[in-house]
Structures are given as C-alpha cells and as structure tokens.
Amino acid sequence: MLAKVATATVLGIDGFPVEVEVDLSRGLPSFDLVGLGDTAVKEAKERVRAAIKNSGFEFPAHRIVINLAPAALKKEGGGFDLPIALGILCAQGLLDQQVLNRGMASGELALDGTIRTVRGVLSMALAAAKQGKEYMLIPSGNYAEACVVKGIKIIPVQDLKEAVTFLQTGREPENPPPVEEIAAAVYSEDYADVRGQEAAKRALEIAAAGGHNILLVGPPGSGKTMLARRLPSILPELNWEEALELTKIYSIAGLLPAGTSLLKDRPFRSPHHTTTRVGLIGGGTYPRPGEVTLAHHGVLFLDEFPEFHREVLVVLRQPLEDGMVTLSRAALTVVYPSRFMLIAAMNPCLCGYYRDPVQPCRCTPLEIKRYTSRISGPLLDRIDLMVEVPRLKYEEMATAGQGESSTVIRQRVVCARRIQEERYQGRGIYCNAHMRPKESKYYCALDPAGKRLMARAVQSFRLSARGYERLLRVARTIADLEGKAKIAPSHLAEALQYRGLESDFYRQWR
Ligand SMILES: Nc1ncnc2c1ncn2[C@@H]1O[C@H](COP(=O)(O)OP(=O)(O)O)[C@@H](O)[C@H]1O
Ligand SMILES: [Mg+2]
Known part of the structure; x- marks a missing residue:
C-alpha cells in the first residue's frame, strides 16, 4: 500500500x-x-x-x-x-x-x-x-x-x-488555544529625558524618518547610548507585509513568544561587541538567522563600534548594502533578509576625549589613527549620517525644562514615512534608504542651484558614487519631513552637514 x-x-x-x-x-x-x-x-x-x-x-x-x-x-x-x-x-x-x-x-x-x-x-x-x-x-x-x-x-x-x-x-479539536493580539509597545524611555544634544536628536529624527544608518561620535558620558536606546520610541509601527516577514523570521529562529500572532513593533537588537560572526550574520551547520536578520525592518545598535571584532565588521557590509545575507554551506545556500537601520556609537579615540574642549586627549596621533581606522573606509561609506555628540555644558545639564517628547517627534516621522510608502507603492521598498538608482534618478532630481552645490560637495567631501547616492537619499528624507515634493538646496545642505564630521575628522587620519 x-x-x-x-x-x-x-x-x-x-x-x-x-x-x-x-x-x-x-x-x-x-x-x-x-x-x-x-x-x-x-x-x-x-x-x-x-x-x-x-x-x-x-x-x-x-x-x-x-x-x-x-x-x-x-x-x-x-x-x-x-x-x-x-x-x-x-x-x-x-x-x-x-x-x-x-x-x-x-x-x-x-x-x-x-x-x-x-x-x-x-x-x-x-x-x-x-x-x-x-x-x-x-x-x-x-x-x-x-x-x-x-x-x-x-x-x-x-x-x-x-x-x-x-x-x-472532520471534527475539529475543541478549545483551540487563545490567540493574543500583541499590543504595541509602550516605551518608558523618552527623548524628553535627554538634555541638549539637539543636533543629534535632529539627525536621529531624519534617520528614523528615512531608515538611514547613523553614527554617533562623542566623549564618554555625553549620552550616546541614551540617545540610541530611545530610537524605537520614534519609529513608526510595522506595516502588514513587514510584520508578516518579521514574524516568519522569529518563528524560524524559535523566538516567537508563545500565543502571540503578528509582531507589531520594530525590533531593536543590540548585540554586545564580543559577538561572533555567526551571532551577527547567522549561520551554523543548519543555518539560523543572526542579529542582522533579527533586526530586519528595525534597528541594529552597535555600541562601542570600534570594539567589534574586525571580521565581524567586515561581514556587516553585505547586509548593509544589499539588505540580505547569503550563508553558504556545503550542501545549501540560504538567503535571509536583513534590512535594518544601523545605529552605531563610538568614542572619537582610545581615551575618549579627542576634540573635547575640557578634558585633554591623552592619545598620540598614531593611536588616534589606529583607533579610527578600525572603522574601515568601505564601512564608513555605508553610513549616511555622522553626528558629534559633545560633552554637555553646565547650563544644558542644569536646565529644568524638558525637550521635545518622543510622541511629538514620532508624529513627524510617521508623516514622512507615509509620504514614502505612497511614493514607493508596489515597488517592494518602504523608505528612502532603500531607494535604488532607478528611483533616485526620478525622485531626487536637483534644481540648478542644487546641482552646483552637489558638484562642489563631491569635490570637497571626496564623495564616492555610493556616498553621492546616499547623500541624495538623506536630502530626500529631509524634504519629506518638510512635506516638500522637490529637494531644495537647503535640504541638500543639511544632508551635507552630516558628512562634515567625516571629512574634517576621519579623513585626516587616513
Ligand atoms: N544629554 C543628556 N541628558 C541627560 N542625561 C544624560 C545626558 N547625557 C548623559 N546623561 C546621563 O549620563 C548617563 C550615561 O550616558 P550614556 O548615554 O551612557 O553616555 P555614553 O554612551 O555617551 O558614554 C546616562 O544614563 C544619563 O543618566
Ligand atoms: Mg555608551
């Protein structure tokens, strides 16, 4: 039979x-x-x-x-x-x-x-x-x-x-197990708690609005970790397709909480800097998703960025660029999606006080060079926004007044994302960071003044072709936050600001 x-x-x-x-x-x-x-x-x-x-x-x-x-x-x-x-x-x-x-x-x-x-x-x-x-x-x-x-x-x-x-x-089992609707998370950490650091907050808002990668650089205790951890509180909810894809991943990884259906919140993964290559990008004899895949449609936070193993930082490049990781084993090749936004934080040097106006830096030029070169050029090229998070001044520390709350910032982010979702409908992408050249040609057209500015920027910032594309995408997001259909020179100029740190700080050491 x-x-x-x-x-x-x-x-x-x-x-x-x-x-x-x-x-x-x-x-x-x-x-x-x-x-x-x-x-x-x-x-x-x-x-x-x-x-x-x-x-x-x-x-x-x-x-x-x-x-x-x-x-x-x-x-x-x-x-x-x-x-x-x-x-x-x-x-x-x-x-x-x-x-x-x-x-x-x-x-x-x-x-x-x-x-x-x-x-x-x-x-x-x-x-x-x-x-x-x-x-x-x-x-x-x-x-x-x-x-x-x-x-x-x-x-x-x-x-x-x-x-x-x-x-x-044909009789179905009685009393199927209960299914819980997951409620959207309530965040206890709010940007209102962060004093000063307005430039960093603005950059984080832009990063959240367009799904861009961001690097925070500053001395110890200036609030980098604090700023990064609050990022989920300003991110929009997952849309249905994103939620389905993410739930599939967590189901495969065996990480879905019992009794829960679709995941609602964007993941925030913050692996420790001692994490291994397999832990970060996935793998094993029978491949399992790694952190980059578990952060799909959400945030991957790498604190103390230069402390990560060199080989780990190298393998980060493919998922950053392609939004997926390919794991090859003897008998099979597996592809996992990994479209996350990267937020990395680091000190500017080994002692932590390079460029600090108060505490003198104890590093030699060679030590600084060695430290910053742990973040390689190709990796830096994939980061859209770089901001300095300087030491707080006493007046800033002592102010009682509260800053803008996450709820208010989030509303602006959600509006900007809505514009993007409409724009890319049916194209399989949801935000500006995932724009491909064929879309950017169309949606990031510059006026003559913008083109002139760009020409100068390419020269003085020594932008690569990738850097050029990424700059346009950030400018697009800044325009979307303002609800503007066209990228104006002012948008481009702000986007350029977030590459300034790179040129006057990193370049001299390379
Ligand atoms: N801008 C700030 N506003 C309010 N508190 C701050 C700020 N920066 C730092 N702090 C306080 O200092 C602590 C350490 O900050 P942290 O974010 O860990 O610094 P970093 O990661 O830059 O070394 C925080 O938990 C917070 O209590
Ligand atoms: Mg920290």
Missing part, C-alpha cells in the same frame, strides 16, 4: 512543499527513511514508532519505506514526524487518501503521541495556502502564528489521536 502526505520545509524564510511517501510491503519488518534528511529527521523513525503504539494504533509489521520528496531539497527538524505517522496510518487503511490530499501537516511527535511545536510554521502555512490546500494540521502551540494566514483552515492538534480524529470525522 502506498500513501502520500503533504508537508513543508523551510529554506531561508520561505516554506517549500515536501511530499512524504510511505510504502508498506510484505517482507521482513523494517523501517527505512530516504530523501536527504538530517539526524533529527532520521530519529523520526523511533519517535513515530513509539507515538503510533502509545496512541493506541497498531504499528505495521511490514517492510516500510519512507521517502521525502523532492530528494534534492535539504530537510531538517522534527516537523516530519506527524506527516510520516499519518502516512503509515493511511497506508494501513486507517485514513482516507482523498482527505489527506486536501491538506498539509507538520509537527514533532513525543513518544507518547503528543505533538510538539516546530519552527517556521508560519512560513509553512503560507506555502500550504499558496498550494491551494484546504487545511493544515499544526501543533497547537504554533496556532497563534499560523492563524494569520488567510484562505486556509488551521487545525491545531495536541496529539496524534486528535489529528486522526479530524481526518476521519
């Missing part, structure tokens, strides 16, 4: 259909599994055997061959247990093949027949819906995330018996 059960595996962040074929034939009892599975898939044999017996069904004393097709697709994880078990029961005549054909199943079996959660259920359910399946059997612990998928009935099952009951009678 032959039976087939549809399931799926995850590659990158997308689900791909896999067919589990089960063949029972006469002969000495044996149990073989073919089709390029990892150890977890091979161990499925033992789990399935025990789970079937302990759920009160009979395990066939036949020659059993299981094939996971297509054989060329790399498969991993415990999600194949449930479809394999169902296939064996179907091949014994306990289930109707016609009913199985209309659905898909995924879930890991415990020895007693209980179904454990698996990673990536959201991506698999999306693949099932795309294939036109009517239903999908999933672990009840994964119910909330899968519920998001439209056009397919999601059947949460707690154990093998429940799955069999549904397939035999």
Whole structure:
C-alpha cells in the first residue's frame, strides 16, 4: 500500500512543499527513511514508532519505506514526524487518501503521541495556502502564528489521536488555544529625558524618518547610548507585509513568544561587541538567522563600534548594502533578509576625549589613527549620517525644562514615512534608504542651484558614487519631513552637514 502526505520545509524564510511517501510491503519488518534528511529527521523513525503504539494504533509489521520528496531539497527538524505517522496510518487503511490530499501537516511527535511545536510554521502555512490546500494540521502551540494566514483552515492538534480524529470525522479539536493580539509597545524611555544634544536628536529624527544608518561620535558620558536606546520610541509601527516577514523570521529562529500572532513593533537588537560572526550574520551547520536578520525592518545598535571584532565588521557590509545575507554551506545556500537601520556609537579615540574642549586627549596621533581606522573606509561609506555628540555644558545639564517628547517627534516621522510608502507603492521598498538608482534618478532630481552645490560637495567631501547616492537619499528624507515634493538646496545642505564630521575628522587620519 502506498500513501502520500503533504508537508513543508523551510529554506531561508520561505516554506517549500515536501511530499512524504510511505510504502508498506510484505517482507521482513523494517523501517527505512530516504530523501536527504538530517539526524533529527532520521530519529523520526523511533519517535513515530513509539507515538503510533502509545496512541493506541497498531504499528505495521511490514517492510516500510519512507521517502521525502523532492530528494534534492535539504530537510531538517522534527516537523516530519506527524506527516510520516499519518502516512503509515493511511497506508494501513486507517485514513482516507482523498482527505489527506486536501491538506498539509507538520509537527514533532513525543513518544507518547503528543505533538510538539516546530519552527517556521508560519512560513509553512503560507506555502500550504499558496498550494491551494484546504487545511493544515499544526501543533497547537504554533496556532497563534499560523492563524494569520488567510484562505486556509488551521487545525491545531495536541496529539496524534486528535489529528486522526479530524481526518476521519472532520471534527475539529475543541478549545483551540487563545490567540493574543500583541499590543504595541509602550516605551518608558523618552527623548524628553535627554538634555541638549539637539543636533543629534535632529539627525536621529531624519534617520528614523528615512531608515538611514547613523553614527554617533562623542566623549564618554555625553549620552550616546541614551540617545540610541530611545530610537524605537520614534519609529513608526510595522506595516502588514513587514510584520508578516518579521514574524516568519522569529518563528524560524524559535523566538516567537508563545500565543502571540503578528509582531507589531520594530525590533531593536543590540548585540554586545564580543559577538561572533555567526551571532551577527547567522549561520551554523543548519543555518539560523543572526542579529542582522533579527533586526530586519528595525534597528541594529552597535555600541562601542570600534570594539567589534574586525571580521565581524567586515561581514556587516553585505547586509548593509544589499539588505540580505547569503550563508553558504556545503550542501545549501540560504538567503535571509536583513534590512535594518544601523545605529552605531563610538568614542572619537582610545581615551575618549579627542576634540573635547575640557578634558585633554591623552592619545598620540598614531593611536588616534589606529583607533579610527578600525572603522574601515568601505564601512564608513555605508553610513549616511555622522553626528558629534559633545560633552554637555553646565547650563544644558542644569536646565529644568524638558525637550521635545518622543510622541511629538514620532508624529513627524510617521508623516514622512507615509509620504514614502505612497511614493514607493508596489515597488517592494518602504523608505528612502532603500531607494535604488532607478528611483533616485526620478525622485531626487536637483534644481540648478542644487546641482552646483552637489558638484562642489563631491569635490570637497571626496564623495564616492555610493556616498553621492546616499547623500541624495538623506536630502530626500529631509524634504519629506518638510512635506516638500522637490529637494531644495537647503535640504541638500543639511544632508551635507552630516558628512562634515567625516571629512574634517576621519579623513585626516587616513
Ligand atoms: N544629554 C543628556 N541628558 C541627560 N542625561 C544624560 C545626558 N547625557 C548623559 N546623561 C546621563 O549620563 C548617563 C550615561 O550616558 P550614556 O548615554 O551612557 O553616555 P555614553 O554612551 O555617551 O558614554 C546616562 O544614563 C544619563 O543618566
Ligand atoms: Mg555608551
């Protein structure tokens, strides 16, 4: 007897259909599994055997061959247990093949027949819906995330018996687990707490409005970490597509909080500077997303930027430029999205007081050069805004008056983002930072005065072609914050300010 059960595996962040074929034939009892599975898939044999017996069904004393097709697709994880078990029961005549054909199943079996959660259920359910399946059997612990998928009935099952009951009678399990709408986060940290530093706040507003990368440079204790940590409080909510993509990633990483459906807030990831290459960009024998992917559509904060390992900073370039990371392993290449905005903070030198008007710097020129050169030219070239966060003056420290609150700043950011979303509708990008040359040619046209300014800037700032494009995008965001359709020379001039630090501070050391 032959039976087939549809399931799926995850590659990158997308689900791909896999067919589990089960063949029972006469002969000495044996149990073989073919089709390029990892150890977890091979161990499925033992789990399935025990789970079937302990759920009160009979395990066939036949020659059993299981094939996971297509054989060329790399498969991993415990999600194949449930479809394999169902296939064996179907091949014994306990289930109707016609009913199985209309659905898909995924879930890991415990020895007693209980179904454990698996990673990536959201991506698999999306693949099932795309294939036109009517239903999908999933672990009840994964119910909330899968519920998001439209056009397919999601059947949460707690154990093998429940799955069999549904397939035999069509009766759905009672009391599906509760699904919590995630409330948007309430931020306790507000820009109103930060005294002075108006230039840095303005730059952060621009960065948030356009999704640009930003570097804060200043002496210890000036408020760099404080400013960076408050960035999420002025970012707009995720739109639906962004939320779906992010939830897929967290589901695959196994980081989705239990019982929650779509993620609402932009991620803010701040890995420590001792983080490894794999921790940052992802990888491992069976690739898992790293920090750059977990920060997708959100913020990656690298505090004490020059302290990160050199190789870590080097691998940061690809995700910064392309918005994705490619991880190559012997048997497979995986691509994860990684469109984050980078916020980096650093001291200007080893002792921390270079350019400080009060505390003298104790570094030699060579030490300063060595310190700043840890941030390589290609990396610096990918940063759109650089601002100095100087020591607070006493008058600023002592003022009782509050600055602008995050809520007010956020309103302006949201308005600017709305303009951008409308502008790029249907183009697969949402903000100015992701503009490609074909769009910038169209949306960042300069008037004659702007062109003259740009010509001078390219020369005096020694802008690269990339630097030129990035400058235009920042100018576009500044214009959007003002609600202007055209980039005026004043917008361009402000954008240029944020490259000033680079030219008069960094360049001299290179
Ligand atoms: N501009 C500021 N306004 C209010 N408090 C500040 C400011 N700058 C620094 N502080 C205080 O100093 C502490 C250290 O600031 P921090 O952001 O960690 O400095 P940095 O990262 O630049 O070394 C903060 O927790 C805060 O209490
Ligand atoms: Mg700090």
